[in-house]
Amino acid sequence: MDASTLLAVFVSGTIIGSFLNVCIVRLPAGLSIVHPPSHCPGCERPISWYDNVPILSYVALGGRCRRCRMRISPLYPTVEVLTGALAVALWLRLGPGLAFAGYLAFAAALVTITFIDLDHQIIPDVISLPGIAVGLAVSFVSPLVRPLDAILGVLAGGGFLLLVAWAYQAIRGQEGMGGGDVKLLAMIGAFLGWQSLFVTIMVASIVGSVIGIALMLYQRADTRLAIPFGPFLAGGALVHLFFGDRILALYFGF
Numbered sequence: 064m065d066a067s068t069l070l071a072v073f074v075s076g077t078i079i080g081s082f083l084n085v086c087i088v089r090l091p092a093g094l095s096i097v098h099p100p101s102h103c104p105g106c107e108r109p110i111s112w113y114d115n116v117p118i119l120s121y122v123a124l125g126g127r128c129r130r131c132r133m134r135i136s137p138l139y140p141t142v143e144v145l146t147g148a149l150a151v152a153l154w155l156r157l158g159p160g161l162a163f164a165g166y167l168a169f170a171a172a173l174v175t176i177t178f179i180d181l182d183h184q185i186i187p188d189v190i191s192l193p194g195i196a197v198g199l200a201v202s203f204v205s206p207l208v209r210p211l212d213a214i215l216g217v218l219a220g221g222g223f224l225l226l227v228a229w230a231y232q233a234i235r236g237q238e239g240m241g242g243g244d245v246k247l248l249a250m251i252g253a254f255l256g257w258q259s260l261f262v263t264i265m266v267a268s269i270v271g272s273v274i275g276i277a278l279m280l281y282q283r284a285d286t287r288l289a290i291p292f293g294p295f296l297a298g299g300a301l302v303h304l305f306f307g308d309r310i311l312a313l314y315f316g317f
């Protein structure tokens with residue numbers, strides 16, 4: 064595994080990340096992700112290609128628009144670095160091939176969902192529902208999951224948890240886990256199989272609780288702060304993807 068290959072994979076990942084930034088901004092607003100070309104929200108001027116190079120342009124411009132000097136969100140280069148790093152991690156995990164491409168699409172969907180959910184507390188169906196279909200297709204070329212486990216993953220992630228959410232709502236009279244979270248779990252089940260839901264939900268619940276409690280203490284009020292659960296589920300799914308074998312082995316002594 065030579066360094067130039069990994070660099071090429073990283074750069075490709077950052078270019079995908081650059082496209083994900085467009086999706087993160089435009090999908091919740093109901094705008095087209097292909098038209099018009101990127102423009103500065105401050106001065107409305109189109110962004111030149113040389114000011115749109117992942118990571119490097121942000122650094123070269125000092126995080127500001129070349130013309131109007133409006134601050135560019137540090138989330139843009141963050142998404143680019145994150146997607147590049149995930150591409151490298153998947154390459155090391157899976158090697159070149161269809162499975163790599165499939166799980167790169169999965170990681171891209173998780174990154175997009177995470178940043179949209181953090182900002183808007185929604186998980187767009189236009190990502191999670193096609194994601195379920197893509198995940199089922201990927202299971203046929205995946206070394207990580209068998210097609211039957213993927214189908215059971217969709218049923219377990221979607222059906223069972225929909226039941227839990229419905230019961231919670233019926234008993235408590237409020238929505239515990241959103242419908243978007245349920246569809247996200249079905250997508251995770253499609254890409255990683257029903258077995259993955261254990262680690263995904265465990266990691267998401269533990270990390271989500273710790274951060275939720277920390278935020279409550281920090282705010283010194285019992286205000287029911289709406290913390291989206293999607294980013295934790297996405298993180299839990301990635302933990303399973305890269306470390307699930309080892310975690311399950313530790314837990315059940317396989």
Ligand SMILES: [Zn+2]
Pocket residue numbers: 103104105106107108128129130131132133
């Ligand atoms: Zn500008």
